[in-house]
Amino acid sequence: METTQESHQSIVKAAWNKRPLIISGPCSAETEEQVLATAQRLANTGKVDILRAGIWKPRTKPGMFEGIGAKGLPWLQQAKKLTGLPTTVEVATGKQVEDALTFDVDVLWVGARTTVNPFSVQEVADALRGVDVPVLIKNPINPDLELWQGAVERVARAGIKEIGLIHRGFSSYGNTEFRNAPMWHLAIEMKRRMPGMPIINDPSHICGRRDILLATAQKAIDLDFDGLMIESHIDPDNAWSDAKQQITPERLAEMLNEIVWRREDVSSETFHMALDKLREQINHIDDELMQLISQRMHIAEKIGTYKKNNNVTILQANRWNEILDKAVKKADKLSLSEEFVTRYMDAIHMESINRQNKVMND
Ligand code: PEP
Ligand code: MN
Numbered sequence: 001m002e003t004t005q006e007s008h009q010s011i012v013k014a015a016w017n018k019r020p021l022i023i024s025g026p027c028s029a030e031t032e033e034q035v036l037a038t039a040q041r042l043a044n045t046g047k048v049d050i051l052r053a054g055i056w057k058p059r060t061k062p063g064m065f066e067g068i069g070a071k072g073l074p075w076l077q078q079a080k081k082l083t084g085l086p087t088t089v090e091v092a093t094g095k096q097v098e099d100a101l102t103f104d105v106d107v108l109w110v111g112a113r114t115t116v117n118p119f120s121v122q123e124v125a126d127a128l129r130g131v132d133v134p135v136l137i138k139n140p141i142n143p144d145l146e147l148w149q150g151a152v153e154r155v156a157r158a159g160i161k162e163i164g165l166i167h168r169g170f171s172s173y174g175n176t177e178f179r180n181a182p183m184w185h186l187a188i189e190m191k192r193r194m195p196g197m198p199i200i201n202d203p204s205h206i207c208g209r210r211d212i213l214l215a216t217a218q219k220a221i222d223l224d225f226d227g228l229m230i231e232s233h234i235d236p237d238n239a240w241s242d243a244k245q246q247i248t249p250e251r252l253a254e255m256l257n258e259i260v261w262r263r264e265d266v267s268s269e270t271f272h273m274a275l276d277k278l279r280e281q282i283n284h285i286d287d288e289l290m291q292l293i294s295q296r297m298h299i300a301e302k303i304g305t306y307k308k309n310n311n312v313t314i315l316q317a318n319r320w321n322e323i324l325d326k327a328v329k330k331a332d333k334l335s336l337s338e339e340f341v342t343r344y345m346d347a348i349h350m351e352s353i354n355r356q357n358k359v360m361n362d
Contacts (some may be wrong), residue, residue: 001272003084012106014084015049016134016162020261021200021227023088024252025052027242028065029072036248037234039079045253050107051076051085052229054073056096058113058242065240070340073103080104088136092120094127101131109136112168112180112205116140121151134162136203143170143183145190152194164198165190166229169206179208179245182216184223191224200227202247210236214255230255236249236312293348297355304356314356320349 003011010249015021024042029035035053042048053076056065076087086106091097092114108128114120115138128135135155140147148165165188169180178309191199201220203213217228233239236246247255306315324345331341 002281008080008084008086008106011084011132015086016047016107016164019226020221021050021198022048022256023050023052023200023227024048024232024249025228026233026239027054027204027231027246029053029055029068029075030240032075032078034073034234035075036082038232039083039085041234041249042232042252043083043085045249045256047253047256048085048249050088051079052109052231054241055089056092057242058090058092058111070099070103073099073105074157075239076105077103080106088114090114091124094123097124097127097131100154101133105133107134109134109166110118110138110155112138112141115151116136116142117146118147118154120149125160127156128155128160130159133160134164135160136164136166136200136342138166138168139170139186139190141171141180143181144188145186147205148190149193152197164200164226165194166200166202167206167225168195168202168203168229177212178206180206182206182219186202187225188223198226200229201225202229204229204242205229208242208245210245210247210331213245214258217255218259221259221262224262239329296348297351300352301355301359304359307356308360314353314360 026034026038038053039051042051053072053073055067055076056069057065059066073089076089079085080087086109087104088109089100089105090111091100091108093112103132110121110124114124137148137151137155140151152163152165165187167182167190169178169182170182170186187199187201191197201217202214203220207213207216213230217230220228224227230247230252231246232252233243233246234248236248237243239246304314306312324342327341327345328338331338
């Protein structure tokens with residue numbers, strides 16, 4: 001498919017604004033054949049808006065495949081020519097920005113290991129000055145929203161108008177279900193802080209495996225994410241990086257069919273009326289909960305005064321164990337999860353301790 005420069009720009013714009021925005025392609029560009037075949041098979045699905053491929057790969061340990069380098073950029077150019085798909089690559093240095101732009105990469109993304117480092121983000125931002133290209137910014141590997149927001153601000157100050165976020169999960173120590181813990185509440189908070197900024201989910205790097213990809217992607221859509229970035233490969237098991245999490249273009253198409261696409265808003269009036277009623281009930285309950293919690297804290301303060309007058313410690317482990325034990329048993333009867341009730345009681349208990357601490361020491 002031959003397109004002119006100008007019409008390609010409008011394809012990029014349309015892709016950027018498409019909802020859900022679907023980005024897919026290999027973790028790494030490996031060979032020209034692999035890039036072209038992946039691009040063609042992705043294009044054949046008719047479901048992908050932007051083609052991704054890692055050219056420079058920030059790997060945890062030396063001696064692993066660190067990306068094919070600038071040599072792979074013409075392959076992406078070729079893939080674009082072949083399929084009409086806009087392209088995106090990860091950039092971590094000023095030179096990489098220059099090289100990517102020289103080879104007409106349409107969208108750039110800042111990786112998690114770069115967002116974490118303000119020096120690198122600033123270098124990328126400086127290289128972007130005066131350039132009109134959309135930039136996606138992955139969350140930093142550590143759960144620090146200020147760093148994520150800081151990276152967005154650095155890129156915005158360089159004059160980039162079209163900025164989006166990618167939620168790819170956060171590093172943690174030890175083996176868990178996820179390669180990178182999603183910590184959905186952080187992505188939700190980032191959405192709240194940056195209203196109107198597109199945020200897409202990268203279930204591939206969150207999961208690190210194929211069997212829970214669909215459920216994770218579905219969760220993102222249920223949380224009103226604007227799209228998905230999912231790694232795909234013509235021969236996933238033999239990929240040179242991230243082999244465990246990649247899927248074939250055809251499996252991607254199937255998965256996208258299996259997802260239930262939900263919208264944040266629908267226009268049906270009866271739906272809104274029913275929703276408003278239920279929300280009103282929730283508002284009342286929240287109000288009552290707050291009042292009860294406030295009462296509880298006042299009582300805790302009174303106890304604090306008694307403890308102070310009798311020189312008794314704030315924390316009494318037996319009493320706390322007893323409360324927690326009772327709460328967990330009750331939770332089961334009320335079909336509340338043990339995990340939730342424990343977290344909830346913990347927060348209440350900590351606040352009681354803080355209040356009593358004030359009573360005792362102020
Ligand atoms: C990638 O997208 O292949 C990648 C390296 O991602 P992240 O920056 O999220 O680790
Ligand atoms: Mn990867």
